[in-house]
């Protein structure tokens with residue numbers, strides 16, 4: 001295969017996925033960088049850095065540069081992306097064409113920062129699209145029709161909610177409540193109920209195993225280990241799925257309320273389309289059990305979890321490469337391209 005490589009980048013708050021046309025997803029790594037504070041240099045990225053989270057000596061700090069869905073640390077994000085891109089696609093002299101997606105509602109400066117980071121990693125052309133468009137394309141929705149569709153992407157740092165029609169976003173909302181907030185809620189719950197301090201990674205592990213926002217019919221449990229706040233010694237408890245639901249429901253309701261408020265701001269014709277089509281859930285955060293049920297309860301609209309919801313946005317950015325080319329004119333393309 002000759003010609004310039006074409007790449008889609010999903011720069012998430014929890015993970016970075018890179019899609020290469022003709023190959024599919026070629027990289028999937030946590031968005032984490034380990035930094036040597038004394039020297040000011042990055043010593044590891046991705047999985048290697050993630051293993052260091054919460055376990056580093058004082059002079060090494062493992063950070064998530066995209067924490068809230070936008071670039072909080074430009075230098076580190078740029079370094080991380082460069083490393084991932086080098087590893088995954090080996091740019092070569094021709095460079096590559098890239099489409100990257102950013103959460104809706106990022107500032108011009110943040111958008112610029114993403115473009116610069118991708119360019120510095122060897123891209124000859126970078127286009128930015130908004131995450132909901134990528135999520136919709138990835139989920140296989142036809143966004144070109146005058147028929148409203150709704151996507152709710154629950155990531156690590158942000159939940160992006162959007163209503164799309166005719167290749168554009170009609171209503172959008174991005175809130176800083178998503179997967180990470182579930183982890184924080186679990187930490188808080190365990191601390192309050194058991195006087196036990198657990199790390200966010202431990203909370204996430206419990207969530208991946210028995211995560212739910214509503215009580216499950218069949219009770220499950222998971223052993224979590226932490227430090228007892230009374231004796232200061234290690235202690236283990238069995239966390240049940242019922243407790244899990246108690247811990248997470250408030251966070252889940254915040255997401256459901258945001259979805260509801262977007263629907264409230266949407267024209268009746270589009271609402272009617274959406275109630276027929278259902279809303280589509282993407283992102284890793286949507287996999288917590290019961291989130292779809294809760295959304296249906298709150299909005300009356302069926303919530304469908306997209307197939308391979310964690311890879312949806314990356315696949316969508318990949319599809320966007322061709323989709324943008326297929327549009328008949330520049331005005332149409334401008335609707336999709338964010339920059």
Ligand code: ADP
Nearest residue numbers: 012013014015155156179180283284285287288
């Ligand atoms: P981002 O796009 O922000 O990088 P992702 O879409 O990759 O985020 O989702 C990451 C979030 O999804 C994390 O909070 C992670 O804990 C959560 N997650 C992933 N898999 C599951 C699962 N099976 N159940 C519950 N939460 C999950």
Ligand code: MG
Nearest residue numbers: 012155283313
């Ligand atoms: Mg994402």
